[in-house]
Amino acid sequence: MNGWTLFYNPITLDFYRLLWLLLPLCAFVAITYKTIRVENLRRLPLEILLLCVYLVLGLSGLGVGLYIVQRLWM
C-alpha cells in the first residue's frame, strides 16, 4: 500500500465516536430542507438551528428508547 491519500483511501473510524457524525449529517439535512422551505431567507439561520436541534433530540431519543427496549427484552 502506497501513502494514504484523502478522497482516495478510506479512513478508519472509531466505532465509539461514530455517533458524533450524526451532528454534521443533521446539519446538512436541516440546511438543505430549510433552504427550499423557508419563505424569508432572513429567518434561515434560526430555522436551520431549530430543525437541527429537533433532529438531534429526536434521533437521540429514538436511540435511547431502542437501547432500553433492547436491554429489557433481548
Add this chain to the structure above:
Amino acid sequence: MVDTAMRSSPRAMLALLLAWLVPGAGHVYMGRTARGVIIFLTIGATFWFGVAMGGVMTVDSRNERWWFIADMFTGVHGLVSWQRQEKVWNRLIDEDGQAQRLAQLDPLQQQAVADKKLNDAGLALVAPTDTVARAFAGVAGLLNLMCIFDAAMLSLMGIRGEPAEKVSKGRQGP
C-alpha cells in the same frame, strides 16, 4: 391553468435537468440565486464528506446498487466519483493483464479476486466506515432529489424569484 402548465413544461424539464446536473442550478434558473448557492455548497459538502471518509470506492456501481442510484442524484458530483471509481477499478483489475482471465471466472470468484486486489491496494471499505461514508454520499443524492422536485414544481407553477414578503394583517395602529 392547464395552458400555464403546458407552456411551463419545457422550462420545467430544463429546471429539472439543471437541478440534477449541478445541485442548486435549478433554483438559480428559477431566480432563487441565494438558495441555489446554499444548495450547491451543502449538497457538495455532504457528498464529498462521505467520499473523504470512504475513499474512491464509496460510489460503487457493482456491489452497492441502491446507494449508487442515490449517489447519481447528485449529478456532476456522482458522475465524477463514478468515473474515478471505474478508472481505479479497471486499472486494478488489468494491472497484471488478468482482465481477460478474470472475465472467464464466475461472478463469485471474480468478486473474491477483486476484493483481494482492493484490500491489497488499501482501498477496501470495511465497517463501520463503509456504512457511514455511503450514507453521507447517498443522503446528498436524496437531498438533491428533493431540490430537483422543488425546482421542477416552481417551474411548473410559474413561480420565479423569491416569494414576496407577507404584509402583516394585524392592527397597524390605534
